[in-house]
Amino acid sequence: MATLRMEAIKASKLKKPIFVDETTERRSELFGQNVFSNKVMLQFITKEAFQVLNDAILNNKKIERKIADQVASGMKSWAISKGATHYTHWFQPLTGSTAEKHDAFFDLMGDGSGIDKFDGGQLVQQEPDASSFPNGGIRNTFEARGYTAWDPSSPAFIIGRTLCIPTVFVAYTGEALDHKVPLLRALHSLDIAATEVARYFDKNVNKVIATLGWEQEYFLVDKDLMESRLDLVLSGRMLIGHQAAKGQQLEDHYFGSIPERALQFMRDLEMDALRLGIPLKTRHNEVAPNQFEIAPIFEEANLAVDHNSLLMDLMKKVGARHGFSVLLHEKPFAGVNGSGKHNNWSMSTDTGINLLSPGKTPKSNLQFLTFFINTIKAVHDYADLLRSSIATAGNDHRLGANEAPPAIVSVFIGQHLTEVLDELERVTDGSLSPEEKTELKLHVVGKIPEILLDNTDRNRTSPFAFTGNKFEFRAVGSSDSCAGAMTILNAIVAEQLRKFKVEVDALIEKKHMKKDDAIFNVLRELIKSSKKIRFEGDGYSDAWVKEAKKRGLSNFKTTPEALKTLTNSESITLFESHNILTKMEVEARYEIRLEEYIKKIQIESRILGDIASSYIVPTAIKYQNTLIENVTGLKELFGKDFSQHSKEQMELIKSISGYITSIREDLVAMVETRKKCNVIEHLDEKAHAYCTKVLPFFEKIRYSCDKLELLVDDEIWPLTKFREMLFTK
Ligand code: ADP
Numbered sequence: 104m105a106t107l108r109m110e111a112i113k114a115s116k117l118k119k120p121i122f123v124d125e126t127t128e129r130r131s132e133l134f135g136q137n138v139f140s141n142k143v144m145l146q147f148i149t150k151e152a153f154q155v156l157n158d159a160i161l162n163n164k165k166i167e168r169k170i171a172d173q174v175a176s177g178m179k180s181w182a183i184s185k186g187a188t189h190y191t192h193w194f195q196p197l198t199g200s201t202a203e204k205h206d207a208f209f210d211l212m213g214d215g216s217g218i219d220k221f222d223g224g225q226l227v228q229q230e231p232d233a234s235s236f237p238n239g240g241i242r243n244t245f246e247a248r249g250y251t252a253w254d255p256s257s258p259a260f261i262i263g264r265t266l267c268i269p270t271v272f273v274a275y276t277g278e279a280l281d282h283k284v285p286l287l288r289a290l291h292s293l294d295i296a297a298t299e300v301a302r303y304f305d306k307n308v309n310k311v312i313a314t315l316g317w318e319q320e321y322f323l324v325d326k327d328l329m330e331s332r333l334d335l336v337l338s339g340r341m342l343i344g345h346q347a348a349k350g351q352q353l354e355d356h357y358f359g360s361i362p363e364r365a366l367q368f369m370r371d372l373e374m375d376a377l378r379l380g381i382p383l384k385t386r387h388n389e390v391a392p393n394q395f396e397i398a399p400i401f402e403e404a405n406l407a408v409d410h411n412s413l414l415m416d417l418m419k420k421v422g423a424r425h426g427f428s429v430l431l432h433e434k435p436f437a438g439v440n441g442s443g444k445h446n447n448w449s450m451s452t453d454t455g456i457n458l459l460s461p462g463k464t465p466k467s468n469l470q471f472l473t474f475f476i477n478t479i480k481a482v483h484d485y486a487d488l489l490r491s492s493i494a495t496a497g498n499d500h501r502l503g504a505n506e507a508p509p510a511i512v513s514v515f516i517g518q519h520l521t522e523v524l525d526e527l528e529r530v531t532d533g534s535l536s537p538e539e540k541t542e543l544k545l546h547v548v549g550k551i552p553e554i555l556l557d558n559t560d561r562n563r564t565s566p567f568a569f570t571g572n573k574f575e576f577r578a579v580g581s582s583d584s585c586a587g588a589m590t591i592l593n594a595i596v597a598e599q600l601r602k603f604k605v606e607v608d609a610l611i612e613k614k615h616m617k618k619d620d621a622i623f624n625v626l627r628e629l630i631k632s633s634k635k636i637r638f639e640g641d642g643y644s645d646a647w648v649k650e651a652k653k654r655g656l657s658n659f660k661t662t663p664e665a666l667k668t669l670t671n672s673e674s675i676t677l678f679e680s681h682n683i684l685t686k687m688e689v690e691a692r693y694e695i696r697l698e699e700y701i702k703k704i705q706i707e708s709r710i711l712g713d714i715a716s717s718y719i720v721p722t723a724i725k726y727q728n729t730l731i732e733n734v735t736g737l738k739e740l741f742g743k744d745f746s747q748h749s750k751e752q753m754e755l756i757k758s759i760s761g762y763i764t765s766i767r768e769d770l771v772a773m774v775e776t777r778k779k780c781n782v783i784e785h786l787d788e789k790a791h792a793y794c795t796k797v798l799p800f801f802e803k804i805r806y807s808c809d810k811l812e813l814l815v816d817d818e819i820w821p822l823t824k825f826r827e828m829l830f831t832k
């Protein structure tokens with residue numbers, strides 16, 4: 104009987120690329136077709152209403168019911184004209200995916216006839232049944248229900264026949280239950296703080312937005328092959344499997360030509376994404392076989408976060424159309440690179456200036472240096488909190504595993520900017536002499552643009568790197584929402600800019616320094632006090648681990664360790680003073696993330712147990728029986744000389760017995776350990792126990808299973824192998 108594996112391989116080989124017709128419409132025409140954009144809105148609501156709405160969005164003001172009614176009416180007409188029948192509030196609960204609850208536009212009139220209905224009330228608020236979303240105990244203690252509320256800063260869109268309205272998700276008692284609420288609050292805080300600082304340089308600045316351009320990495324594997332592996336289906340990664348003889352050693356996949364089937368998937372995905380207003384621009388192969396990357400043009404951070412969440416959903420749907428499974432897990436396959444999601448981040452003013460882009464004049468460069476140095480200082484002061492923002496069970500396999508970014512947070516800025524900061528560090532304490540000012544303006548600050556153009560040295564091993572006109576936070580996991588990382592990053596930069604402003608103002612007011620002098624003086628201190636976070640060398644090397652330790656930088660390799668920072672008093676103060684989250688909300692989130700971690704390890708442990716005991720061990724025994732039969736036959740044939748002819752077989756029989764015994768013993772011990780962990784009351788201790796006591800069994804069990812894979816006849820091996828998963832086109 105053919106194994107599921109053999110069937111899957113056969114099925115995968117029969118698949119042909121599904122060609123996508125791209126000739127009918129240009130991409131620029133497709134863009135935003137299914138989005139209720141400003142342009143579309145203006146066709147459906149009055150100019151006055153539009154202005155009031157935009158004013159409210161820009162200034163974070165409440166939207167009146169009258170305006171909401173107008174917008175709803177316009178949205179409904181537009182959606183129905185595009186064939187939509189339902190609407191949903193689209194939100195991002197703390198499960199890591201998106202959620203929706205569909206309602207028809209249809210309602211009944213008093214006389215029993217039907218009518219299309221959707222008004223401001225329905226646009227603004229909806230009550231999903233919230234009881235099944237994680238809440239970290241908030242709702243149990245306080246209020247059993249939550250509601251979703253319209254986020255007018257992210258435009259509505261249509262998927263299929265459903266109008267999707269981006270919303271926040273909050274408990275009736277007001278606590279945030281999603282990723283968007285704290286993100287919006289952090290972005291608001293950044294806006295206030297950065298605008299104040301930007302006004303040192305240009306009084307015309309009235310708003311600063313954070314910008315985000317994410318790069319999404321993923322693996323594409325055949326759907327039948329994927330479904331032949333219980334571990335991939337249930338946990339997103341291969342828990343066992345001997346590494347392929349050909350891995351990524353040759354690195355021939357990177358920037359190689361994209362296989363046709365994958366290319367057609369990408370085309371299809373890009374067209375669907377463009378219609379939804381996701382400005383996808385770049386696609387290429389990644390380092391590992393069957394690994395790819397997709398990236399859009401950057402956008403305002405909240406919108407970019409929504410677009411990334413939307414894209415992750417879309418990838419799965421479009422993948423299915425092409426017979427693919429899209430793997431977003433951070434480390435689906437041991438031995439080849441994992442997947443990340445680089446978050447390219449900067450700040451931009453309403454006067455159109457990128458605050459992390461050096462300009463043409465010394466003044467604009469001083470502005471650049473101000474935001475640049477303050478960001479470094481923020482990362483320095485809150486490195487552990489930043490690390491906590493990206494901590495998940497999946498990402499633990501990447502960070503610190505000798506590949507894309509280490510678990511130690513550091514900042515890379517390149518040799519030239521290092522020299523600039525070194526020069527600035529020598530600024531006199533107090534007011535600068537005219538000579539000093541000229542020197543600085545001409546030779547340090549004035550030289551930055553040309554320096555940056557030459558600055559091609561890129562350090563791929565840094566978790567947080569400056570790349571010319573933006574910082575790139577590379578440690579974010581591929582399956583994670585960008586919201587967590589973006590909330591923390593914007594919050595800590597807001598906090599730092601706030602402090603910076605206080606210090607500069609104090610020098611101006613109390614020491615009567617000129618503004619430039621005051622700025623130079625404070626920057627000098629920031630450079631000095633943030634030095635230890637800067638690292639230009641190889642982030643993967645052992646030397647860095649030692650050096651970082653000496654510098655007092657943390658190296659949290661696991662989620663339970665990394666998450667602890669979230670609830671310390673410094674973090675709580677930050678969250679509360681910027682109105683981002685209350686202490687209770689932070690603690691709830693901490694609990695949710697620990698629970699998620701525990702569940703992940705628990706589930707993986709069970710799957711590993713199932714696979715090992717119901718696939719691996721029986722197959723090994725079956726093969727061993729064949730060997731025993733063979734030896735018995737040889738004995739009949741050769742009589743007492745048989746041992747001479749069956750040495751190999753006897754060795755194999757013994758080895759197989761040895762591995763089977765190890766697997767059984769480890770499985771029993773793992774289950775015992777799990778039982779002990781499960782009765783631990785405190786979540787943090789439980790997570791720690793799962794991490795340090797249960798997890799180590801994975802490697803041991805895997806080792807024995809992988810050895811058996813090498814010994815057992817390939818024809819009867821039940822699980823699709825690494826090379827088949829990764830190299831089948
Ligand atoms: P890489 O060499 O790392 O691939 P790219 O120049 O292709 O870098 O940019 C990667 C991402 O960075 C893209 O999504 C791009 O839109 C984004 N990006 C560029 N400028 C900014 C900016 N000012 N703010 C945020 N993201 C940006």
Ligand code: MG
Pocket residue numbers: 318445575
């Ligand atoms: Mg990049």
